[in-house]
Amino acid sequence: MERLSGLDASFLYMETRSQLMQIIGLIEVDPSTILGGYSFGRIRDQMRQLVRATPKFRRKLDNSLINIDHPAWVEDDHFDIDRHVHRVAVPAPGGIGEVTELCGHLAGQTLDRAKPLWELWVIEGLSNGRIMIMLRMHHAAVDGVGSAEVLSQLFSLSPEQPDLDADLLHQTAGGSSHAVLAATGAVHYLIRRPIAMARLLPETVAVPFAWLRRARSHEAMPAPFGAPRTRFNGPITPHRSIALTQLSLADIKRVKNRFGVKVNDVVLAITGGALREYLLAHNELPDRPLVAMVPVSVHGADDSGLMVEGTNKVSGMFTQLASDVADPVERIERAAELSRKAKAHHADIDANILRAWAQFAPGTTMSTLMKFYGDRKLALKHPPVFNVTVSNVAGADIPVYFCGARVTAVYPLGPIFHGLGLNITVFSADGELNVGILGCTDQIPDIDFLAHAFDEQLKTLLEVCGD
Structure with a gap:
């Protein structure tokens, strides 16, 4: 049995029919490299073997009416691969538009909480002869870095199926015991939480004062609830739309080197420019720059015993996108400067403060409030917290294979929220x-x-680099 951290559980509590907390990977593969040829049965059978060495794929939620803390993960003793690996054909002609429309429909479906919180769709019929693999996992089970680690367990370095890790084969989430769940939950709730609260309060009280000092010297990242309103910042529905593109990393690095900035600065500048063009085309560009929330991994950060270890180890950094700047050169320089200030400010804040406070998330109350917030369209009643989530996750810089098929692209998709409808x-x-x-x-x-x-x-x- 492994108890969820407060941040992990928060993704369960925040979920409504419109606000789905899922992390999705769209994996395009070339089936021509599969030894013996492609068949759905072969993919399913190999996934059955891979799941044996991937404990996260076999655990499900467990809770009890007498548990006053967050739920736990336990081993699913009745795990059935056929309830998780599915097959579907994309409608003709099988272009990118048909693929993203189908994936958008699937992205709007809930995951069954009675089973391990993931599913994999094998999408056939693409016009280019490729196959798209859609992996959906609940955010309670993985964060951005965690999803990359899961992919590394599913991928191999050659078309041959690798030997399974013997140590992982014997790992288990453990069985269910409501008595143990309730007893340890009471200890967490009645003893650990008050101690954590006493340690957190002084540190947290200092944050806004330090923020104000930085703001006075123009060295602060944007404060929450200060972003301009856009079409992305209203209530959302269960309907999802998806777009994909692939950029050359060598081209990105060429721009990076030309302007002496980081890869992430180039990503932020391109994002700001793309959103500027989109909003201009709709006559909706705000005078003030858009604000992005950039997730920051805190894997490896010392938690000082303030919280359950959990899966999600992430904090958030706010930065302006320079969407108000028309000139692309000025925009990338401005984006890099804004990002530098945001990183410096974020580094001054305890990396675990968000995770620590999330331990106090009240499950039933939070779920009720989130439903009320969405139903009453309250996102329209206050300034946006920020405008868009922009996340950058690093994968392997070498060729990899999924069930023998060469991976040609991995497109990540993160969740959206009421008031924050673009990721x-x-x-x-x-x-x-x-x-x-x-x-x-x-x-x-x-x-x-x-x-x-x-x-x-x-x-x-x-083009600027070529001048």
Whole structure:
């Protein structure tokens, strides 16, 4: 039995029918490299073997009415691969539009909480002869870095199926015991939480004062609830739209070297430019710059015993996107400067403060409030916390294979929220920067515009590099 941390459990509590807390990977593969040829049965059988050495795929939620703390993961003793690995054909002609429409529909479906919280769809019928693998996992089970680790367990370095890790084969989440769950929950709730509260309060009280000092010297990242309103910042529905594009990592690094900035600065500048073009095309560009929330991994950070270890180890950094700047050169320079200030400010804040406070998340109350917040469209009643999530996850910079098929692209997709209806995540792997864009169809029906805008923004910056 492994108890969820407060941050892990928060993704369960925040979930509603419209606000789905899922992390998705769209994995495009070339089946021509599969030894013996492709068949869905072969993929399913190999996944059955891989799951034996991937404990996260076999654990499910367990809770009890007498448990006053967060739920726990336990081994699913009745795990059935056929309830998790599915097959579907994309409608003709099988182009990228048909693929993203199908994936958008699947992204709007809930995961069954009575089973391990993941499913894999094998999508056939693509016009280019490839196969798209759609892996959906609940955010309670993985964060961005965790999802990359899961992929590394599913991928291999050659078409041959590797030997399974003997140590992982014997790992288990453990069985269910409601008495133990309730007893340890009481200890956490009645003893550990008050101690953590006493340690957290002084540290937390100091944060806004330090923020104000930085703001006075123009060295602060943007404060929450200060972003301009856009179409992305209203209530969302269960309908999802997806756009994908693939950029050359060598081109990104060429721009990086030309301007003396980081890869993430180039990503932020391109994102700001793409959103600027989209909002300009709709006559909706705010005068003030858009604000992005950039997830920051805190894997390896010392938690000082303030919280349950958990799966999600992430904090958030706010930065402006320079979307108010028309000139691409000025925009990338401005984006790099804004990012530098945000990183310096974020580094001054305890990396675990968000995770520590999440331990106090009240399950039933939080779930009720989130449903009320969405039903009453309260996202329209206050300034946006921020405008868009922009995440950058690093993968392997070498060729990899999934069940014998060469992986040609991995597109990541993160969750969206009421008031925060656009997520842009990039995944660098094997010389490519794969961009996954997920939004609410009712807010951004023409999401493909953004994917094309990413291509155009990089093209513009490369033209500058050639001058």
